[in-house]
Amino acid sequence: NAGVMQNPRHLVRRRGQEARLRCSPMKGHSHVYWYRQLPEEGLKFMVYLQKENIIDESGMPKERFSAEFPKEGPSILRIQQVVRGDSAAYFCASSLPLTEPDYEQYFGPGTRLTVT
Amino acid sequence: AQSVTQPDIHITVSEGASLELRCNYSYGATPYLFWYVQSPGQGLQLLLKYFSGDTLVQGIKGFEAEFKRSQSSFNLRKPSVHWSDAAEYFCALYGNKLVFGAGTILRVKS
Numbered sequence: 767n768a769g770v771m772q773n774p775r776h777l778v779r780r781r782g783q784e785a786r787l788r789c790s791p792m793k794g795h796s797h798v799y800w801y802r803q804l805p806e807e808g809l810k811f812m813v814y815l816q817k818e819n820i821i822d823e824s825g826m827p828k829e830r831f832s833a834e835f836p837k838e839g840p841s842i843l844r845i846q847q848v849v850r851g852d853s854a855a856y857f858c859a860s861s862l863p864l865t866e867p868d869y870e871q872y873f874g875p876g877t878r879l880t881v882t
Numbered sequence: 883a884q885s886v887t888q889p890d891i892h893i894t895v896s897e898g899a900s901l902e903l904r905c906n907y908s909y910g911a912t913p914y915l916f917w918y919v920q921s922p923g924q925g926l927q928l929l930l931k932y933f934s935g936d937t938l939v940q941g942i943k944g945f946e947a948e949f950k951r952s953q954s955s956f957n958l959r960k961p962s963v964h965w966s967d968a969a970e971y972f973c974a975l976y977g978n979k980l981v982f983g984a985g986t987i988l989r990v991k992s
Contacts, residue, residue: 770925799980801980801982806984807984807985808886808888808972808982808983808984808985809926809972809982810982811979811980811981814979822978822979824979825979857925857926859980869914869933869976870916870928870931871980872928873918873925873926873927874925875924875925876924876925878923
């Protein structure tokens with residue numbers, strides 16, 4: 767059973783370009799979460815999605831950032847007009863529905879975004 | 883509000899010595915608590931979790947953690963550290979979302 771997959775693993779963008787980060791959850795998982803890890807900091811929650819629905823986006827910056835989890839295909843975190851401060855590691859996690867008693871999020875290897 | 887504090891940014895221990903990493907949390911109800919480990923350039927791996935029941939939780943790689951409600955703590959322990967344990971360790975709490983501490987970097991000296 768493949769784990770959570772993220773691609774690309776490393777992404778370099780110039781200021782003003784767009785960054786698209788992809789996350790394929792574990793098989794059978796319908797819940798996806800995105801986190802951002804700035805240098806020397808812990809992970810910060812960004813957004814929680816189910817298929818075709820955004821459940822909680824309280825951690826998403828109001829501008830330039832968006833996320834989707836379509837019915838088919840991976841979840842996408844999109845950052846428009848990137849700035850240097852967007853340089854970070856972006857982690858995706860997936861889980862079963864939260865009503866499951868053995869709640870756990872499984873993390874992907876992350877995408878390291880560098881903005882030059 | 884929910885928050886997690888890891889007071890120690892760096893810890894250095896000798897190989898074979900015991901280890902305790904501190905974690906304090908703030909949450910109004912009984913939390914779900916987790917410890918994750920992150921090796922350089924890698925994702926997070928779950929070491930152990932506490933939901934309810936026995937307050938001493940056993941995890942992978944010989945780690946254990948004890949939930950102490952009176953102290954709002956969930957400290958991670960290992961009786962004998964191996965060089966391969968060098969990594970960054972994150973304590974996390976799930977209330978209505980997963981909240982992480984800032985992490986503790988463990989260095990192991992031989």
